Amino acid sequence: xxxxxxxxxxxPSFLIYGAMVSIAIAMIAVVVGxxxxxxxxxxxxxxxxxxxxxxxxxxxxxxALLMLFRGGVDAIMMRYQLSMPDNTFLDSQHYNEVFTTHGxxxxxxxxxPFITFFFNYLIPLQIGARDVAFPRLNALSFWLFFMGxxxxxxSFVVGGSPDSGWTSYFPLAGNEFSTSVxxxxxxxxxxxxxxxxxxxxxxxxxxxLKMRAPxxxxxxxxxxxxSAFIANVIVVFAFPVLxxxxxxxxxxxxxxxxxxxxxxxxxxxxxxxxxxxxxxPEVYILILPAFGLYSEIISTFARRNLYGYxxxxxxxxxxxxxxxxxxxxxxxxMGQGPLTNSIFSITTMAIAVPTGVKIFNWLxxxxxxxxxxTTPMLYSILFIPLFTLGGVTGVMLAMSAADYQYHNTMxxxxxxxxxxxxxxxxxxxxxxxxxWPKMFGFMLNEKLGKWTAWLxxxxxxxxxxxxxxxxxxxxxxxxxxxxxxxxFSTLNMVSFIGAAIMAVAFAxxxxxxxxxxxxxxxxxxxxxxxxRSLEWATHTPVPEYNFAIIPEVASTEAFWDSKxxxxxxxxxxxEKIHMPNNSPLPFIMSCIFFVFGFSMVFSIWPVAIIxxxxxxxxxxxxxxxxxxxxxxxxxxxxxxEAKLRGAKK
Amino acid sequence: xxxxxxxxxxxxxxxxxxxxxxxLIAYFTDxxxxxxxxxxxxxxxxxxxxxxxxxxxAGETNDKKSIYTNIYYGVLIALITIFGTxxxxxxxx
Numbered sequence: 001x002x003x004x005x006x007x008x009x010x011x012p013s014f015l016i017y018g019a020m021v022s023i024a025i026a027m028i029a030v031v032v033g034x035x036x037x038x039x040x041x042x043x044x045x046x047x048x049x050x051x052x053x054x055x056x057x058x059x060x061x062x063x064a065l066l067m068l069f070r071g072g073v074d075a076i077m078m079r080y081q082l083s084m085p086d087n088t089f090l091d092s093q094h095y096n097e098v099f100t101t102h103g104x105x106x107x108x109x110x111x112x113p114f115i116t117f118f119f120n121y122l123i124p125l126q127i128g129a130r131d132v133a134f135p136r137l138n139a140l141s142f143w144l145f146f147m148g149x150x151x152x153x154x155s156f157v158v159g160g161s162p163d164s165g166w167t168s169y170f171p172l173a174g175n176e177f178s179t180s181v182x183x184x185x186x187x188x189x190x191x192x193x194x195x196x197x198x199x200x201x202x203x204x205x206x207x208x209l210k211m212r213a214p215x216x217x218x219x220x221x222x223x224x225x226x227s228a229f230i231a232n233v234i235v236v237f238a239f240p241v242l243x244x245x246x247x248x249x250x251x252x253x254x255x256x257x258x259x260x261x262x263x264x265x266x267x268x269x270x271x272x273x274x275x276x277x278x279x280x281p282e283v284y285i286l287i288l289p290a291f292g293l294y295s296e297i298i299s300t301f302a303r304r305n306l307y308g309y310x311x312x313x314x315x316x317x318x319x320x321x322x323x324x325x326x327x328x329x330x331x332x333x334m335g336q337g338p339l340t341n342s343i344f345s346i347t348t349m350a351i352a353v354p355t356g357v358k359i360f361n362w363l364x365x366x367x368x369x370x371x372x373x374t375t376p377m378l379y380s381i382l383f384i385p386l387f388t389l390g391g392v393t394g395v396m397l398a399m400s401a402a403d404y405q406y407h408n409t410m411x412x413x414x415x416x417x418x419x420x421x422x423x424x425x426x427x428x429x430x431x432x433x434x435x436w437p438k439m440f441g442f443m444l445n446e447k448l449g450k451w452t453a454w455l456x457x458x459x460x461x462x463x464x465x466x467x468x469x470x471x472x473x474x475x476x477x478x479x480x481x482x483x484x485x486x487x488f489s490t491l492n493m494v495s496f497i498g499a500a501i502m503a504v505a506f507a508x509x510x511x512x513x514x515x516x517x518x519x520x521x522x523x524x525x526x527x528x529x530x531x532r533s534l535e536w537a538t539h540t541p542v543p544e545y546n547f548a549i550i551p552e553v554a555s556t557e558a559f560w561d562s563k564x565x566x567x568x569x570x571x572x573x574x575e576k577i578h579m580p581n582n583s584p585l586p587f588i589m590s591c592i593f594f595v596f597g598f599s600m601v602f603s604i605w606p607v608a609i610i611x612x613x614x615x616x617x618x619x620x621x622x623x624x625x626x627x628x629x630x631x632x633x634x635x636x637x638x639x640x641e642a643k644l645r646g647a648k649k
Numbered sequence: 650x651x652x653x654x655x656x657x658x659x660x661x662x663x664x665x666x667x668x669x670x671x672x673l674i675a676y677f678t679d680x681x682x683x684x685x686x687x688x689x690x691x692x693x694x695x696x697x698x699x700x701x702x703x704x705x706x707a708g709e710t711n712d713k714k715s716i717y718t719n720i721y722y723g724v725l726i727a728l729i730t731i732f733g734t735x736x737x738x739x740x741x742x
Contacts, residue, residue: 336741
């Protein structure tokens with residue numbers, strides 16, 4: 001019994017027991033459902049072992065949406081807790097766990113897979129390739145990420161959630177102050193998911209550099225591909241810092257090393273320093289692909305080519321270097337001298353310049369454009385003013401002297417939600433709406449979509465603008481309650497109402513998906529938005545091999561030219577196509593990683609060692625495996641093409 | 650015969666052995682900590698450069714430009730991280 005005690009949640013409450021029961025019921029329902037409909041074979045053949053970038057992309061999307069739900073529930077609980085003074089809905093420990101998991105889930109397990117979904121689905125289509133450079137590595141990336149995310153979410157019901165903030169600063173995150181296994185989950189689950197992300201980065205850099213269609217020079221790539229390329233470069237250079245950092249943190253917690261302890265030569269603030277060496281580039285990893293999506297959407301619906309292509313690219317390259325030069329602005333109050341603070345203050349303000357260039361480029365694209373107000377365009381138009389507001393408060397925060405007033409207050413919380421929600425979340429929903437017909441063959445309902453956009457924006461303004469005010473008045477972040485005499489209660493209630501409206505907006509998005517599945521027309525062709533880049537040049541649904549004939553490109557908007565200027569995209573004739581084989585190895589290896597991670601969290605060494613041997617065995621097997629892929633014959637391609645062309649106009 | 654003999658690789662191999670031997674001096678002789686670290690860092694970085702250029706053929710394909718751009722970018726980021734951290738954590742505390 002002693003052995004099993006460690007798996008108990010150290011700080012249980014009614015909510016956690018409720019969640020345990022609902023998770024158990026949901027899992028049983030899924031297993032029974034799959035068995036009843038006899039879908040195990042289908043699931044295994046078509047999804048679990050797939051190396052197809054489109055299917056892997058859709059699996060990323062599913063995880064991202066699930067995690068959005070989980071992080072959103074966390075958010076609503078926090079807003080409800082703070083909506084009234086001296087509220088007892090959550091106690092302090094529970095509140096700590098909720099804000100910690102909200103941060104990690106939203107950044108690492110919602111936003112990251114969401115952008116990776118776009119990388120996976122779009123990049124090979126946009127550059128006219130048949131898959132990514134390393135399809136099997138791509139599957140491994142996904143499954144490692146998935147297992148990391150699941151391990152992290154397990155902390156909720158087994159052993160206790162991490163509770164020292166998404167930044168997990170030492171010494172608070174050390175063994176002395178965080179005694180439960182929660183922070184072990186943080187270290188190991190993020191490590192496993194981070195390995196997947198690093199592999200994704202390498203994979204997509206190679207894909208973009210090596211697999212572009214003939215004629216597509218670097219400066220002729222679609223803007224989303226450019227943004228994804230820059231983001232993946234940042235991934236490759238930023239994530240190793242996180243890997244090392246988490247490994248050091250794990251050793252501190254599990255093996256008694258002294259990297260971040262307060263005595264024995266440890267340097268507790270080094271964690272904060274290295275965390276942000278990774279953490280700041282990370283926010284640009286999220287925002288750059290979002291910018292890329294906005295560029296695609298704005299130029300499509302302004303019916304103009306993107307203004308300032310070269311300056312767009314240049315500003316992203318500058319951002320990619322500057323993103324590594326600003327990290328100390330996250331801890332101006334840590335105690336370093338004015339020289340350091342001044343340097344990082346100036347670099348931080350400077351990074352607003354390339355971002356401003358991009359904003360102006362979008363405005364100039366809209367200028368004199370024939371603007372079509374579709375749902376994705378509505379999000380993009382709402383993004384520009386709301387994001388700029390967040391950017392301006394960012395420059396306020398960049399002033400190190402003034403930062404002593406803002407640091408650790410709700411002002412900061414308002415700022416980063418103000419850039420992440422209109423910046424990243426809007427882009428994700430806009431991109432999802434924009435590419436939905438490409439993926440599933442029908443469009444989401446426009447009327448419901450616009451309602452969602454407006455509700456989300458009204459909710460967003462109500463939820464986060466009041467935080468600027470309470471923050472300046474001194475409401476600290478991560479404080480689980482406040483007394484009535486502080487006067488924060490009215491604005492916090494407004495905030496809660498805003499959060500509730502946002503929740504309604506997300507529910508409406510889900511309803512929109514349901515409604516469109518039932519009622520939307522399937523007769524939309526392969527280019528319903530009259531769009532401009534190569535991903536729209538192939539059939540809907542996209543065949544396994546993407547393009548029967550590899551397109552030839554002469555400009556940044558090859559597909560538009562082929563529609564309007566008579567450019568011939570598909571020259572030559574159909575030849576047999578070489579495709580990679582499916583493989584169960586990535587899935588199996590990631591399952592072993594899950595076991596390894598779980599036993600590391602609870603220090604069950606024998607199981608951890610066996611799992612480690614299993615991982616090495618998988619790697620060895622792969623090294624000696626001979627897999628030359630397979631060919632799709634010309635007849636088969638012609639048959640598929642004939643079938644798909646029927647739906648094309 | 651001359652064009653068949655991989656002179657560059659053999660010289661590279663000898664040079665990398667020399668570098669290893671020089672690095673070992675830091676362990677076997679009694680010198681100050683900073684001198685030892687200087688020797689180790691220098692030999693390590695020269696060694697890494699040698700491996701990338703001679704044995705991993707960094708400059709021998711059409712990808713020469715992107716490979717070197719990547720390496721320079723990586724070196725830049727590493728230097729920024731190390732010296733920035735020293736500035737933040739040690740020099741200006």
